[in-house]
Amino acid sequence: MTRRLGSGCLVIATHNAGKLKEIQALLDPYGVKCLSAGSLGLPEPAETGTTFVENALIKARAAAEASGIAALADDSGLSVAALGGRPGVYTADWAERQWFEGEPGRDWHMAMGKVEGMLAQRGPDVPRDATFHCVLAIAWPDGEHAVYEGTAPGTLTWPPRGTLGFGYDPVFVPQGYEQTFAEIAPEEKHRIGHRADAFAKLVAEQFG
Template identity: 85%
Template sequence: MTRRLGSGSLVIATHNEGKLKEISALLEPYGVKCISAGSLGLPEPAETGKTFVENALIKARAAAEASGLAALADDSGLSVDALDGRPGVYTADWAERQWFEGDPGRDWYMAMGKVEGMLQQLGTDVDRSAAFHCVLALAWPNGEYEVYEGKCAGSLTWPPRGTLGFGYDPVFVPQGREQTFAEIDPAEKHGISHRADAFAKLTAEQFGT
């Protein structure tokens, strides 16, 4: 039997206030009060998993055990068919700047260029199919957990187009569309994204929606 979340406090396993705000808005209608792991001073665990599920569970379990409350974590990324699913769990790592560049932020244009360069090396007829994935992991202090997986299939384009998205959005065209995620209105994108798919499954099972 599926463990039900119910109303009350939920730790969001993130130190990113933007992500906390986004998830809080999604769960507020169900009476869930979201607090971030960062606001509780919880450390960020090393993401040593080889899959999105493993990394999401690592973060959710760590937050649940440290806080004594139910915790929700997500792990997401881009998989490219012709690259054997890469960058996958290393999606963000491909955008890391080198230490000598000074800024510790991520260089997403560099990451998009790396993917495109690898595809071009495979020839002009290369399969450009790709998908964004999102895994949501709910964990309780007693060890119980639930996992919800979302996906948005599409293809990659070049050069990047649009300024409304982030990450790899400017080169990702969702299935059935002509615009990239970075050209689609954010409200519309949130309705068809991999994260929307995962949250729809979570709320359907946890709250019966």
């Protein structure tokens, strides 16, 4: 039997306000209060893993050890079939500005443009199938952990559309929809997204 979280505080191993808000909304019904690693001043560990699972566990374990309470980490990314699964675990890295691209930070429009540019190089008939992946890892200070994986299949569109999401949401059209993730109301995205898929598995085991 997997260890259960129960209600109480949980550190979310992120410095991303959008991600924290989305995770808090999903955990609200279970009486869990989420604190971000950023608000606690916890450093961001180097994500040296080569898979979503490895990186999620690195972040969750670091936050749990530093805070002394259970921590939840999300490692998510976009895999584009025609690009051999890239950007994959390097999804966020593709948004990092180089020294000649301006001030340090992430430029998601630039990252979306990189994907589109690579697809355009492959011709107008290139398949545009893509999948968002999410791995949720829970770690306790004593070293115990649990992992849950979710996916959301879809296709890529260009130019970007919508203002409701973050990251690559404005160019991703989930399967069965005509709107991008950035055009879909947050409540609906929470229901159909890759993070929601992983959370459904987490909830079933942790709170079911």
